[in-house]
Each structure stands twice: as structure tokens, then as C-alpha cells.
Amino acid sequence: MIEVTVRVPAKVNLQLAVGPLRDDGFHDLVNVFHAVSLFDELTASEPAASAETLTVRVEGESAGSVPTGEDNLASKAARALAARAGASRGADLLIRKAIPVAGGMAGGSADAAAALVACNELWGLGLPLENLMEIGADIGSDVPFALLGGTAVGRGKGELLTPVETGGTFHWVFALADGGLSTPKVYGECDRLREAAGEEAAWPIASEPLMAALHEGDAKALGLALVNDLQPAALALRPSLGRTLDAGRDAGALGAIVSGSGPTCAFLAGSGTHAAEVALALTGAGVCRSVVTASGPVPGAVVAG
Numbered sequence: 001m002i003e004v005t006v007r008v009p010a011k012v013n014l015q016l017a018v019g020p021l022r023d024d025g026f027h028d029l030v031n032v033f034h035a036v037s038l039f040d041e042l043t044a045s046e047p048a049a050s051a052e053t054l055t056v057r058v059e060g061e062s063a064g065s066v067p068t069g070e071d072n073l074a075s076k077a078a079r080a081l082a083a084r085a086g087a088s089r090g091a092d093l094l095i096r097k098a099i100p101v102a103g104g105m106a107g108g109s110a111d112a113a114a115a116l117v118a119c120n121e122l123w124g125l126g127l128p129l130e131n132l133m134e135i136g137a138d139i140g141s142d143v144p145f146a147l148l149g150g151t152a153v154g155r156g157k158g159e160l161l162t163p164v165e166t167g168g169t170f171h172w173v174f175a176l177a178d179g180g181l182s183t184p185k186v187y188g189e190c191d192r193l194r195e196a197a198g199e200e201a202a203w204p205i206a207s208e209p210l211m212a213a214l215h216e217g218d219a220k221a222l223g224l225a226l227v228n229d230l231q232p233a234a235l236a237l238r239p240s241l242g243r244t245l246d247a248g249r250d251a252g253a254l255g256a257i258v259s260g261s262g263p264t265c266a267f268l269a270g271s272g273t274h275a276a277e278v279a280l281a282l283t284g285a286g287v288c289r290s291v292v293t294a295s296g297p298v299p300g301a302v303v304a305g
């Protein structure tokens with residue numbers, strides 16, 4: 001095998017219930033992940049330099065804000081995989097980025113997942129998905145889901161996954177923002193807001209109306225059930241997102257929510273045509289950098305060639 005290309009989706013969180021802060025610095029979650037048709041692509045090739053070097057190149061509009069050294073999550077994942085295989089292996093990784101960077105859509109985790117799948121194939125390791133998910137969980141809480149895809153409930157840090165059957169396809173509009181939001185800062189702001197309000201974090205529980213809406217493929221009910229405990233924190237750090245959410249609601253979206261730690265905002269539509277209408281209205285309202293439409297659920301990281 002000389003090169004392997006993997007396509008990997010972004011996610012939106014349909015429910016993000018943030019529980020208490022744990023001793024390890026993470027929060028216990030109920031994180032209902034949903035993979036959507038906005039993809040990064042990663043190609044892993046045999047290294048042009050020595051057999052043990054790992055290089056990363058990033059292409060795409062937002063490539064400038066992605067690290068290309070050892071901090072790149074794809075590079076970290078490839079090194080962790082090589083260590084697990086007990087061998088010193090190299091690869092040239094090329095990432096074609098379409099998922100917004102630091103946008104709350106898990107683009108870095110997606111690239112880590114893509115690197116695990118691509119290098120597993122390139123190096124002929126043959127590790128099963130569950131082993132890749134274990135390695136991925138140490139790279140980032142969202143990496144196991146990027147491997148699995150579809151719709152799933154994540155517990156623990158978000159890495160303990162239970163797949164959810166959905167009764168149909170859902171249509172989405174995403175308002176991409178200028179600049180990103182740091183995930184640890186948003187969790188920190190969530191803790192700060194709770195403390196200031198004298199609130200104790202409740203143990204997170206999956207929403208029954210949300211689960212019923214997913215099973216039935218009922219977009220209207222799903223729109224009403226979307227919930228994100230990080231949204232007040234994201235809005236406190238980036239107040240302009242309030243206008244973006246309002247513009248989507250005014251445009252007739254069935255639901256409007258900050259995606260994960262933000263600043264991307266997600267809007268649920270009733271059909272592909274409805275999504276195009278909401279996207280047009282959002283573009284006209286001038287409340288974001290750009291607008292994309294997508295649908296979900298879609299599969300996780302898969303070899304595309």
C-alpha cells in the first residue's frame with residue numbers, strides 16, 4: 001500500500017449535558033453526537049524522507065490556523081498508533097480541511113480519527129475499530145465518535161459510546177464564525193457561571209423527548225429538544241452568537257443551537273429545500289462568516305481510496 005485516503009465527518013451535539021467537574025479535569029457528560037456531511041479528507045502516504053518520519057501538510061481556507069508539528073492531532077494519533085503497534089513508523093499526512101477550526105464541530109478529532117484509520121491500513125496493522133477507539137480516546141474525548149459516526153450517546157468524557165438508531169435523515173444549516181473558541185475555556189466559563197449562580201452541576205441524563213424524536217425521525221420534535229449546557233458559556237464569551245441564533249430562528253429553523261463549545265451555530269430544517277431557504281436568509285442577515293448546509297447521520301471515518 002503506497003497511500004490511503006480517508007474521509008471523515010464533522011459532528012454536531014444534539015444534547016450536551018455537562019455534569020460535575022471530575023478530579024482529572026474533565027466533566028462527566030451525556031453527549032449526543034450526530035455526524036453530518038461536512039468532511040475533512042486525510043491522505044497518508046509512505047514517507048518521502050526516512051521510513052520513520054511523520055510530516056503533516058494542511059490545505060484549505062483555514063489551513064493557516066492548524067498546527068503542522070507534533071501538536072497536530074492527526075500526527076499525535078499516528079504516533080500513538082505506531083507506539084501501540086510497537087514499531088517506529090512514518091508517514092506523510094496531507095489534510096484537506098473543510099471542517100471549521102476550533103468551531104465546535106470536532107475537526108481536529110476528525111483528523112485524528114482519519115489518521116488512525118489511514119495509518120492502520122498503510123502500515124498493514126489490521127487493528128479492529130474498538131482498538132482504534134481506545135487509542136483515539138487518549139488523543140481527545142471526541143475521537144472515538146469520529147471513528148464510529150452515525151448518531152450516538154457518549155458518556156464519561158464522551159468516549160463511552162452507545163449507537164442510536166434514527167428514523168430518517170435530518171437537514172442542517174451551519175453558520176460558521178470568524179475565529180474559534182477554545183474548548184477548555186468554554187468548559188471553564190460554564191463552571192464559572194454555575195458557581196456565580198450558586199448552581200450545583202446535576203448528574204447528566206439523556207433527554208427522553210430527544211431520544212424519541214431521533215427514533216421517530218421527527219425533525220420538528222428534535223428541533224424543540226436540542227439542548228447544549230455549554231451554550232450560555234459560549235454566548236458569554238462571544239455575545240454576537242445571540243444575533244446569529246435569532247437570525248436562524250427568524251428564518252424559520254425548527255431548532256437553533258450552538259454546536260458543542262462553539263462558535264459554529266447549528267440550525268435544523270424540515271427538508272433540504274427548507275435548509276437552502278434558511279441558509280439564504282442567514283447569509284442575507286450578515287450574522288456569520290459563511291453558511292453551509294449538510295445532512296446527518298453519516299458514517300464515521302472511512303477509507304475513500
Ligand SMILES: C[C@@](CO)(OP(=O)(O)O)[C@H](O)COP(=O)(O)OP(=O)(O)OC[C@H]1O[C@@H](n2ccc(N)nc2=O)[C@H](O)[C@@H]1O
Nearest residue numbers: 025026027104105106140141142157183184187259260261
Ligand atoms: C465540547 C465538545 C463536545 O463534543 O467538543 P467541541 O465542541 O469542542 O468540538 C467535547 O466535549 C470536547 O471534546 P475534545 O475537543 O475532544 O476535548 P479534549 O481534547 O478531550 O479536552 C479538551 C479540554 O476540554 C475540557 N473537557 C473535555 C471533555 C470533557 N468531557 N470535559 C471537559 O472538561 C477539559 O478542560 C479538557 O482538557
Ligand SMILES: Nc1ncnc2c1ncn2[C@@H]1O[C@H](COP(=O)(O)OP(=O)(O)O)[C@@H](O)[C@H]1O
Nearest residue numbers: 071072073101102103104105106107108109111
Ligand atoms: N488537525 C487539526 N485540525 C484542527 N485543529 C487542530 C488540529 N490539530 C490540532 N488542532 C488544534 O486543536 C484546536 C481545536 O480544534 P478543533 O478540533 O477544530 O476544534 P473544536 O474542539 O472546537 O471542535 C485548534 O485550535 C488547533 O490549534
